[in-house]
Amino acid sequence: MRYTVVAETDIGIRKNINQDSVLVKHAETELGEILLAVVCDGMGGMDKGELASATVIRSFATWFEQELPKELVHLDFTVIAQKWELMIRELNTKIGIYGQRQRVQLGTTVTAILCVGDKYLTLHVGDTRLYFLDETTIRQMTTDHTFIAREIKRGTMTLEQAKVDKRRNMLLQCVGASAQVEPEMLYGNIKSGVFLLCSDGFRHEIGEAEMFQTLHASVLKDQKTMKTQLHHLIELVKQRQERDNISAILVKIDGR
Numbered sequence: 744m745r746y747t748v749v750a751e752t753d754i755g756i757r758k759n760i761n762q763d764s765v766l767v768k769h770a771e772t773e774l775g776e777i778l779l780a781v782v783c784d785g786m787g788g789m790d791k792g793e794l795a796s797a798t799v800i801r802s803f804a805t806w807f808e809q810e811l812p813k814e815l816v817h818l819d820f821t822v823i824a825q826k827w828e829l830m831i832r833e834l835n836t837k838i839g840i841y842g843q844r845q846r847v848q849l850g851t852t853v854t855a856i857l858c859v860g861d862k863y864l865t866l867h868v869g870d871t872r873l874y875f876l877d878e879t880t881i882r883q884m885t886t887d888h889t890f891i892a893r894e895i896k897r898g899t900m901t902l903e904q905a906k907v908d909k910r911r912n913m914l915l916q917c918v919g920a921s922a923q924v925e926p927e928m929l930y931g932n933i934k935s936g937v938f939l940l941c942s943d944g945f946r947h948e949i950g951e952a953e954m955f956q957t958l959h960a961s962v963l964k965d966q967k968t969m970k971t972q973l974h975h976l977i978e979l980v981k982q983r984q985e986r987d988n989i990s991a992i993l994v995k996i997d998g999r
Contacts, residue, residue, distance in 0.1 A: 744861060744933055746778045749969045752990040755944060756981050762792035763942050763990040764800040764851075768807040772815060778858040779807050780992045782871045784942040786917070787842070795838050796852040802830055803855060809883045820864045822929045823857065827866050829925050831874045831918055838919030850920030852875050854885060858933055858994070867927040869917045872946065873956065874939040881955040885926055888915045912943070927932025936960055938994040944987030948980045963995050 747950065748769060754761040762785035769778050781803050785792030806827075814823055829854070843848045852869025865873055867885040870892075875882050890913040894900035918926050936962050946954075956962075957976055963969045977989050 744776060744858065746776055746858065747779065747963075747966050747969065747995040747997070748780065748993065749966060749973055750992040751779075751970075751973055751977060751988075753977050753981070753988065754795055757986040758988060759831050760793055761988045762786060762796060763944070763988040764796035765791070765992055766865065767992060768804065772814040774815060774818070774860050776858075778813075779803065779811075779855070779942055780994055781855040782940040782942055782990055782992055783851045783853045784869065784871050784944070784988070784990070785849070785851040786914075787847060787920075791845070791847050791849040792851065792920075794841075795849045798838060799831075799834055799851055799853050799897070799918055799954070801832055805825060805892045806830065816860070818859060820857075820859075820930055821860060824864055824866070824930075825856070827864075828841075828926050828928065831866065831924055832941070833866065835918050835921060835924045842919060848920050850917035852914070852917050852942075856938060856940065856994075858996075859931050862927075863931055865927075865929040867929070869914055870912075870943050872939075872941055872943075874941075874951075876937040876939065876955055876959045877934070878936075879961060879971065881951050883951075886930060888927075889913060890915060893970050894908055932965050933996060935996050935998045937963065937996070940994075941992060942988060944985055944989040945980060945991045947978070947987070948983035948985045950974060953979075954959075958993065960995060961992070969993050969995060 766781040783796035783797030852871040855938040
C-alpha cells in the first residue's frame with residue numbers, strides 16, 4: 744500500500760490556546776510503507792488540556808521510534824493492541840496524578856491508527872473520530888464515548904435533539920480524567936480509499952455529506968489537492984462559528 748498524508752490543526756476563532764495535538768509517522772520498511780496517525784483533543788482547567796494531549800502524542804511518537812521496529816520482526820497486531828492499551832492506562836494514571844497535584848482536572852481524547860502491510864489497528868477513547876471514505880460512502884468507524892451517543896443508542900434521544908443538547912461535549916471517558924479507561928480497539932484489512940481522523944471541532948459544523956463530497960479519493964488527486972481540500976473545510980467550519988479547536992489528518996491509500 745502507498746500512503747499520502749496531510750495534517751492540519753487550527754486554534755479556531757474563540758480559544759486562546761490550541762489544546763489539540765496531532766502526530767503523523769510515516770516510514771519505509773521491509774514490510775513496505777508503515778504509517779501511524781494520531782489525533783488528540785485535550786481539555787482541562789487553567790489551559791492544561793494541551794499538556795494532556797501532547798503527553799499522549801509524545802508517548803505514541805516514542806513507541807513508533809523505539810518499540811515498533813522490534814514489533815515488526817514478528818508482527819502481531821494483537822500484541823501491539825495489548826501494549827497500546829497498557830500504555831493508555833498508564834498515561835491515564837500519570838496525567839490523573841499530575842492533575843491532582845496541580846489541583847486541576849485535565850484529560851484528552853485519543854484516536855490512533857497504525858497501518859502495516861494490508862492491515863490496520865486503531866485505538867480510540869473519547870469523541871475524536873476515525874472515518875473511512877471509499878468511492879461511494881463515508882463511514883464512521885469509531886464510537887463516540889459521550890453522553891449523547893449513549894442516549895441515542897438507548898433510544899432516549901434523537902439525532903436532532905443531540906445537535907442542540909448542551910451536554911453534547913460530555914465525555915464518558917478520556918485519558919487522564921477517568922477512574923478507568925477502556926479503549927476501543929479495531930482491526931481490519933486495508934483497501935484503497937481515505938482515512939480521516941478528526942477532533943470534534945472539525946465535524947460539529949459540517950455534515951458527512953460535505954466531508955464525502957470534499958474528501959473522497961477521486962477528488963484527492965495529490966498531496967497539494969489534499970491540503971487544499973482539508974484547508975477549505977477547516978475555513979468553512981470557522982466561518983460557521985465553531986468555537987473549538989479544529990484538527991484533522993487525511994490518509995489517502997492507494998493499492999500498489
